[in-house]
Amino acid sequence: MKHKTVSIFIIFLSCFISPLNAADMKNSDATLIIQDAWIAEAPPVSKVMVAYMTIKNTGTSALEITRAESENYSSIEFHETIHEDGMARMVRHGSLKIPANSKLELKRGGPHLMLFNPVKALRAGDMVEIILTTKDNITKTITVIVKKAQF
Ligand SMILES: [Cu+2]
Incomplete structure (x- = not known):
């Protein structure tokens, strides 16, 4: 009798655990x-x-980041500062591409990531x-620290 109860409990538990694990696998990419x-x-x-960061792709196929979002901004765009005729200007890209086994430095x-319309003002030390x-619908949540810019 006791044994049966335990078995049912385990089946009950695994119903919850399996979908969670599956979701985990889908939503993270090592x-x-x-x-x-x-x-x-x-x-x-x-x-x-x-925002600046280093994006590493340690995999054997290319990665393409197609969307960036945050509750603290109305939108986030992929930009690049380019220098032409002694002038710096920004162009917007539709995505960030990181080839297999390489890295992309946002600096x-x-x-860089251009963050629009902060919901609340942020100070150095805020996260x-x-x-x-x-592109393959893998999501990665990152915690980014606000720092005083020292260029
Ligand atoms: Cu920009």
Whole structure:
């Protein structure tokens, strides 16, 4: 009698555990690694902020990040600063591509995440969650620290 109860309990548990594990597998990708992510502190009135990070792809196939979003911003775009005729300007990209076994550095004067319309003003030391989604629908939630910009 006791044994039967335990068995039922285990079946009951596994109903919950299996779907959770499956969701976990789908939503994380060990080949996508984000390092040194930070947002440059901006004056409180600023409508845009910029995020930098190193995006590593340790896998054997290319990764493409097609979406970035955060509860603290109305939208996030993929930008790149390019220099032409002694002038710097920003171009918008539809995605960030990271070839197999390589890394993409988002840094000042190069590619970056452009963060629009902060919901609340952020100061150095604050943390912001950003969710990155790849073309294959893998999502990665990262915690990004706000730091004073030292260029
Ligand atoms: Cu920009």
